[in-house]
Amino acid sequence: MSLPDAPAIVATDLPLPxxxxxxxxxxxxxxxxxxxxxxxxxxxxxxxxxSPVPGKGRILTRLxxxxxxxxxxxxxxxxxxxxxxxxxxxxxxAEQVRLLDGRAMLVRRANRIDVECVVRGYLTGSGxxxxxxxxxxxxxxxxxxxxxxxxxxxxxxxxxxxxxxxxDQNIAFEEVARMVGxxxxxxxxxxxxxxxxxxxxxxxxxxxxxxxxxxEFGIARGASGDAPGDALLLIDxxxxxxxxxxxxxxxxAAGRLASFDKQIVRDYLTRTGWDRESPAPVLPSxxxxxxxxxxxxxxxxxxxxxxx
Numbered sequence: 001m002s003l004p005d006a007p008a009i010v011a012t013d014l015p016l017p018x019x020x021x022x023x024x025x026x027x028x029x030x031x032x033x034x035x036x037x038x039x040x041x042x043x044x045x046x047x048x049x050x051s052p053v054p055g056k057g058r059i060l061t062r063l064x065x066x067x068x069x070x071x072x073x074x075x076x077x078x079x080x081x082x083x084x085x086x087x088x089x090x091x092x093x094a095e096q097v098r099l100l101d102g103r104a105m106l107v108r109r110a111n112r113i114d115v116e117c118v119v120r121g122y123l124t125g126s127g128x129x130x131x132x133x134x135x136x137x138x139x140x141x142x143x144x145x146x147x148x149x150x151x152x153x154x155x156x157x158x159x160x161x162x163x164x165x166x167x168d169q170n171i172a173f174e175e176v177a178r179m180v181g182x183x184x185x186x187x188x189x190x191x192x193x194x195x196x197x198x199x200x201x202x203x204x205x206x207x208x209x210x211x212x213x214x215x216e217f218g219i220a221r222g223a224s225g226d227a228p229g230d231a232l233l234l235i236d237x238x239x240x241x242x243x244x245x246x247x248x249x250x251x252x253a254a255g256r257l258a259s260f261d262k263q264i265v266r267d268y269l270t271r272t273g274w275d276r277e278s279p280a281p282v283l284p285s286x287x288x289x290x291x292x293x294x295x296x297x298x299x300x301x302x303x304x305x306x307x308x
Contacts, residue, residue, distance in 0.1 A: 110218025
């Protein structure tokens with residue numbers, strides 16, 4: 001199970017107006033639509049690392065398209081097509097269809113809501129650290145005595161700020177309500193929990209535990225301001241190993257946390273003693289390949305398909 005041998009795509013330079021360049025995605029302005037191209041860049045601890053993962057952008061794009069299709073009954077999303085051959089691209093861009101194939105999405109523009117909508121079904125990561133300090137995560141009080149990796153009594157909505165740069169900060173639900181209004185905040189929480197429960201059930205049937213994930217939402221362009229919750233779109237990516245923490249279910253049952261996400265990279269960087277401020281170290285080839293294989297295996301388990 002592997003992608004064809006090909007050089008990693010670290011950056012793109014299409015003859016189109018640049019809308020933004022994120023840690024992983026290059027986004028181009030097509031007027032009423034955006035063209036999102038997922039590169040093979042790899043980020044960890046809010047830094048883009050010098051070592052890309054070949055084929056990673058294709059995995060992320062195809063997995064997002066899979067989840068966008070599966071969750072459309074819960075909430076509409078911004079995806080128009082992930083087939084580069086169906087995109088209304090200028091001739092100079094259409095000539096690069098081989099570059100875009102499998103790693104590009106044509107999406108509807110939306111007014112992004114600057115809140116990371118995080119849902120946790122299990123206690124780990126920054127949530128575990130906050131729990132150890134406060135006995136709560138984002139103001140949600142949890143039972144005493146929970147261990148790292150513990151399944152929570154029920155999934156919890158633990159939002160964070162959507163920072164333009166630097167680290168996102170966990171915030172309480174009340175802060176979200178102050179930022180966007182109580183009605184819209186309630187709708188964001190409701191949809192996030194529904195999406196998590198749907199995805200977690202699917203993952204469980206495929207031998208994976210969905211420990212936590214984050215969603216981004218936007219309001220459709222031209223929507224009435226009277227009921228913004230009715231015009232919400234799920235945007236960005238959905239339930240990929242970049243935005244979610246997946247564990248192997250059999251290993252979890254045996255008391256071990258075997259990650260199918262970027263944890264192998266985080267663990268390596270932690271072992272190096274990197275201060276997370278200076279330039280990130282180059283990853284060993286075995287860490288890059290192990291990450292690539294875990295992303296491929298996540299895709300295979302969740303979709304039941306191979307990436308040809």
